[in-house]
Amino acid sequence: MTTPATATRTGRPAKRTAIDCAARAVFGREGYTRASVDTIAAEAGVSKRTIYNHYQDKEQLLLSVLQESTHAVAAHQEELIDQHLTDPADLRTELMVLGRTLAAPQSGFEGHFALVRVIFAEAPRLPSEVIESWRTEGPRRTQARLAQHFTALTAAGRLHTDAPQDAAAHFTQLVMSEAYERSFHGALPLPQGELDALVASGVAAFLRLYGSGS
Numbered sequence: 001m002t003t004p005a006t007a008t009r010t011g012r013p014a015k016r017t018a019i020d021c022a023a024r025a026v027f028g029r030e031g032y033t034r035a036s037v038d039t040i041a042a043e044a045g046v047s048k049r050t051i052y053n054h055y056q057d058k059e060q061l062l063l064s065v066l067q068e069s070t071h072a073v074a075a076h077q078e079e080l081i082d083q084h085l086t087d088p089a090d091l092r093t094e095l096m097v098l099g100r101t102l103a104a105p106q107s108g109f110e111g112h113f114a115l116v117r118v119i120f121a122e123a124p125r126l127p128s129e130v131i132e133s134w135r136t137e138g139p140r141r142t143q144a145r146l147a148q149h150f151t152a153l154t155a156a157g158r159l160h161t162d163a164p165q166d167a168a169a170h171f172t173q174l175v176m177s178e179a180y181e182r183s184f185h186g187a188l189p190l191p192q193g194e195l196d197a198l199v200a201s202g203v204a205a206f207l208r209l210y211g212s213g214s
Contacts, residue, residue: 018044019051024065028114032062032122059127069112070134074141076109077102081142085149091158092207095175099199103179105186113186120185143168150210159210167210175202 022044026035037058041048055061080101088094105113119126119134146168153159161167179198183190190198 015044015046015050016054019046019054019061020065020068023061024069024111024115027062027065027118028111031118032058033125037061059130063127063130063133066115066130067133067137069109069115070138073106073109073112074138076106077142078145081145081149085146085153087156091153092203095171095203095206096199099171099175099203100195103176103199104195105183105189110186117185117187139172143172146171157212160212161210167206170209171202171206174205175199178202 019040023035023040026040026043030039035058037048037051040061041051044051051061055064080098084094084098084101116134119131123131143165147164150159150161150164150167150171154161154164159167176199179190179195180186182188182194182198
């Protein structure tokens with residue numbers, strides 16, 4: 001399959017932007033299997049031929065828009081991690097704030113999380129490149145940034161772990177995964193009290209495992 005980097009990039013940038021925005025909306029609304037290039041073209045206000053001037057097929061179009069939004073979300077999450085875990089005065093409090101921020105629906109990225117719901121709903125029917133691209137550029141990238149900070153916090157005596165990648169995975173599972181599942185990845189946002197309780201419980205468990213006194 002041709003990658004987005006090697007795809008034909010003819011036409012005006014405005015048309016490419018319109019296609020990408022329409023594709024993200026249609027895939028998120030209708031799913032990958034039901035979405036049609038005709039529908040995307042109509043929503044973008046371009047011809048079907050124009051879409052094929054930019055993308056080889058529907059698979060490549062999904063991969064491209066998913067990669068773009070995944071990169072944007074991962075960069076935003078890395079900024080949040082850096083903000084809260086760079087030499088925090090109160091580690092427990094900063095882990096709580098970070099957990100609540102990452103576990104709640106993130107404003108401005110609703111279209112991305114609609115695509116994530118498509119991945120979970122249609123995984124058996126999706127091209128493997130799509131799933132692997134999301135995993136590599138999304139969750140694994142965020143966990144890698146967490147692991148970097150957990151390494152630094154361990155060196156500073158704030159945490160205790162000789163496997164920071166494992167600690168990052170455990171933080172994600174303990175602090176955020178339950179909120180993701182209950183909210184169907186942001187489709188049904190949780191009441192704030194319920195979200196706070198889930199995050200508090202997860203942070204407490206994480207610190208029992210990896211706190212400096214463990």
